[in-house]
Every structure is written in C-alpha cells, then in structure tokens.
Amino acid sequence: MARSPRPGKPGHARSRAAASAPQGMPAQGIPVEQAIDLAYRHWEAGQFPEAETLCRQVLAVLPAQPDTHHLLGLMAHALGRLDLAIEHMRQACGQPMAPAAYFSNLGELCRRAGRLEEAERATRQAAARDWLAPGIWSNLGIILQEAGKLEDSARCLQRMLALAPDAPEGHNNLGNTLLLMERSGEAALRYGAALILNPLYADACSNLGKLTAALGQPEAGMALLRRALAINPRMADAYLNAAELEAGRGRWTDALNWLEALRDFAPDNPKLPGARAFIVDRLGRIAEAEAAAKGKPQ
Template identity: 30%
Template sequence: MQAHQADELDTAEKLYREILKLQPMQPDALHYLGVLCHQCGRSDEAVELIGKALSITPRHPDAHNNLGNVHKECDRPLEAEACYRRALECGPTHYNALSNLAVVLEIQDRLDDAFNAYTALLQQAPQFAPGHYLLGLFLRNHAQNVEHLEQSAECFRTAFEIDPRNVRALEALGVSLYALKRHEEAAQVYRDWLVREPENPVPRHMLAACGGADAPARADDDYVRNVFDGFAESFDEQLLKNLGYRAPQVLTDALTQVLEAPQSRLDVLDAGCGTGLCAPLIRPWARQLTGVDLSGGMVEKARLRGGYDTLAVAELTAYLEAQPAAYDVVLSADTLVYFGDLLPVLRASRAALRPDGWVAFTLEALDGELDRSELSSSGRYRHSRNYVERALLQTGFDDIRIVPDTLRKEAGEPVRGWVVLARRDSSDVRGEAE
C-alpha cells in the first residue's frame, strides 16, 4: 500500500500478487489490486478483483465505493449508483460515497435527486470541503436564476475557508462573482491570492480574465499546465457528462464532410488531445494518430483511454513547428480557446500539414463584426468570425468554413462557438504578419 500511495504501481502490483499467491482470497490485496488495475486502464480486471473482495467481506463500504468509482469512470452510472448505495448501507457516514452518489445522479440528469444528495451530505458533514465545492459546481452548472449563482459563490467561499489548500474553489469563486457582475470582488479574490502566492500563474491569468490586468496574447504555459493537471481526474465527468461538452463530436462530424470515406490512410494530429475524447471519433480515418498536450496528467488519461499510436507532452506551437509536412489533418477541440493571437499557432499548423491537408478546430464565439479576440472571465479567449477568417487567410489557408454551434453549457447557459475547417493552400504563404 505504501508503494501504491507513492504511485510506484509496478512495485505495488508485484507485491499484491505475491500476497495473493500466499493467500489467494486475501480481501484487502484483492480490493487494492483492483483499484490499481483500474488506474492502469484494466477496468474489467478491476471489477472482477473488487467483486472477489466483496464476496469475502460484503459489508466493506470502501470496496463498494471504489467499485462504484470504476463503473462511474467507465460510463456505467446505474451500476455506479448501486455500488454507492450499498456503500452507504454498510457505512451511513461514508461521505465520499454520498458525494459520489450525488455526482452520478447529476450525470444521469436527475437534478432534484442530486441536489438532495448534496444537501444530505452537507447536513451530515458540514466541514467536508469537497462537498461544498461540488455543490457550488452543481449550482453554477445548472443555474436557473441569479440566486443559484449567489449560492454557488457562497459554497466556493465556504469550501476555501474550510480547506485553504483547495485553490480550485478560490478560482471558481472568482468566476461565479464575475458571472454575478460583481467584477471588482472577483478581481479582489485574485489579487488577494496573488499576494499569498505571487508566483502562481492561475490567479495572475484569472485577474487578467476579469479585467484586473492586461490580457496576454495567449495563456501562459504554466497556467494551462497547472489547470489541466489538476483537472485531469474529473475532466470527463465535469465537461462531458455535466456540461454537455460537444466539441469533439461536432468537430469530427464537420471533418467527415471534407474527408474521404474512412480507410485508415491519413496521418492525424490531435492537437491538445486532453483525455483523448477525439481518438475514437477520428480513429477510422487515421493510419497514424498522434496526440499532443501540454498537461502530462491529461496525456496519461489519454494513454489509458487508448486509440493513439503516439502521445507527447509538449507546447503545441513548438511541437507543430518541429513536424514539417507530417500530417494530413490537424484537429484541435477547444484548445485554441487558450490562444488570443491565433497567427503563430495557425502558421505552425500550416507548416505541419501536407499540401491540401486540413486544419479543424473549435473556438468560443465573440459577437460583432469587428476583427478581434478577447479574454473572457472563464480564462478562455473568444474570437470574432472576421478575426478567424482573416487569420486563416493570412497564414495560407483557403476553402475556409466557419459554422456556428453550441460547444457546452456554462452557468446554465449554452456556450456558442465556431467550428472551423480550412485547407492548406498549396502555394506559398501570402502576407504573413510577424
């Protein structure tokens, strides 16, 4: 268990299996080996092992909870719900199981049941900081009125007061305050945070996002890495299941309109691959599918999901520049929202494409006819249609297609975006700007 907790998974697995050679039905070894197998992407084996442990110790709430986690992360919410309910039958004060139950109820869009579960959790455990944080996310994600946003802000404030290490609650507090148009309060949250942690890139970026400092041309690498390494464990759960995240699907659907029938002939780069949500969608077209992301935590999740031939942890523009004429398709689902100035990354994308290759990406939409981008309070950039079209023409793309679509929900409202496709002009780049 010490090796397991230290993330020395090979050592831990060897030792668990040695124990099971000596005592094949040792329940703790079965249970924790199952947890380890799930961490390594062997979830079917995990279900079998934890099930064996529970056949020996059927009233073990931790094992029921961990089996629920395996089902939840394998997109089996009904099975997960049953496991969490059994954990609570065995241990009524198992706060993690109750918290997880609320999450899977939310995933199933049973919002009243989820709210009741979060409320019950905080009645039982008023000092359980993760419960306040999760209820804050729930209220903001599904906000129907301003009171829900106000309540979310109070939840985030309480979560941070209970556990000052939970800086994600502090970031979320600033976002909720800005959504309430309490802009100066939001800025002050980030200023106070910077006083405590002057080198932390998150409050520095978010202060700019709410108008308290000049916006950078693109999000700092340290900011992106920090946010997504911390977000890796819950990314799919929060975006895909709770916020109706659609960017990978709408992007690959758009690509099917310009690509030939899938015959595994193309070299494809998933630029900003995250946890690998695009891989199963684009895989039928790919001879070689490469994923690159700045966050090592996200790349590890993509590795466990599978589907890629190669994965790399790298900054996107530099990676593209180092791959001349290597790809037939470069696709990027909700990665360029962290670039205000698109020219450098589009120029690098063109260089990485073969003649007549396609770039495909999503952006958040900025209203109006002006040619501009802006950093929004979410920490992501929005771009006007005219800006996107001009940037693509300027960096050597033609056959430009920009279609509006809804990418996700935020604070109960749809996030409008652009689904963008463009083909590499086979001639030399015209009129590039420095």
C-alpha cells in the same frame, strides 16, 4: 471544480473474508491472511511488484479472495489501467461481507470511466453499508451531479455536510450542483463558506471568482481568480475562467494572454484549442484561429 478523492489505500477497511477464509499457504509458505497484510504493506510502501506477486500467490489458493482483488484494483488504477481496476474491484465487491470502502472505490472508478449508472449503484451500496461516512455521500453527490440528477445530488451533498459541516470540499461541491440548478446566490454562499473554512482552497476561489463576474462584478471576480492562481499557479480552470472573463468584456488581448500563460505549462489542455481559436478569431487572426482550432502549434 473539485472532484471526489481517488480510490484510497484501505488501511483497516478489509472484508471479513480474510479472517474466515481457509488458511492455505501461498508460495512463500506463509498463511493467507499474513500474505494479504504483507501485500498491503508493500503497496503502501510503493513496492508494486512485491505486492502483486503476493496477490497472485494468494489468488492461486483462493481465486475469489476479495481483499486481494481490491488491492489489485488499486494497483491497476495507479498504473492507469482503469478497465482492469474496475474488473478487480467488481470481484472484490462480489463477496457478501465486502466493506463499504470497496463499493465506494468501485463507484469512483466507474465514474472516472464514464459508467455513471454502475457508479451510482455501487456507491448507493456503499452508503447502505456505512450511511455515516461523509465521503461516500460526497462521492454519490458528485456522481449524480455528472448524471444530471441535480436534486438527488444536492440532497446527498447536504447529507454529507450534515455529517461533516466543516468540510470545505462539501460546500464547494454543493455549490457546483446549485450552480447547475441555476441557484446562483446559494452557490455563491457555498463557495464562500468553503473559503471561510479553508482560505487556501483554490478550487472554491476560482469557482467563486467566475460566478462573481457572471453576477456583474468582473473586477471582484478577477481579484478572486488572481487569488486562486496565487494559491495554485498551475490551476488550469482559473486561467480559462480569467480568459473567459476578459473575453466577456471585449478585452481580447488580455484574454489571449491568460491562455498563453496556460499553454506554457499545459499545452495539451483539451479546452485550450477551442478557447484560443475563438479569441484569435476575434483579434482578426483568421489563419491562426483555424490552426488553433485544429490544435496545431503556433
């Protein structure tokens, strides 16, 4: 299932604090606002050490400077330090004039950390600051979906599509929510709409394939899953969906073949041991099933 985009590089989305802050001089002897701009340019060029050095110099002069904390949050996220990224992003959002993008990024980081209540609060604040931004409504809809607040999720994703009706990700994400609400027919229409807008959208193709099979059309469903894999041969969900489809009609060897193909490039996929154990058990390979359930290599 498609998720919201990663916290992005902010471009022109800066707080007003940089322009209004006292113009102290970082160690390199340049004004604070210029140092911040230069740090962002280093970040956008992939020059993390140079960007971090400038950020630290700015914070030595202005410890609460929000644009600097925002950039440090982006860098920490890119380096896999999620807790540190959230802490910096919280500080970036602590200033009254912090832009919507900062709250949206905080919400997305919190979602990735499983902190759904904070994610919802931050993203609602982002929406209050920029209620015409489709991406913010999309992020909020996904957060609410993961929190089990499905009616609210659907409303947010519908709002997103009202602002950006040609966004295939919006249709796909709304389809995911509708499917969780057991509104399968409407979900199928949304997945189909996503594919009309982007015929190469592998997530929507896989989702529609799984749903089509569940609605009693396994061959049509498998054709869609094969199409998804032709678009993206490393799409793990499509292999798992294909294995589930084949298992559902008792084709255990075919189901295992799909999982073996997945294991060839994603041996650490967290869903693989359980799925593989279930299928090899049905094939009567008990010892192998027990080893697969424990995640031992075969």
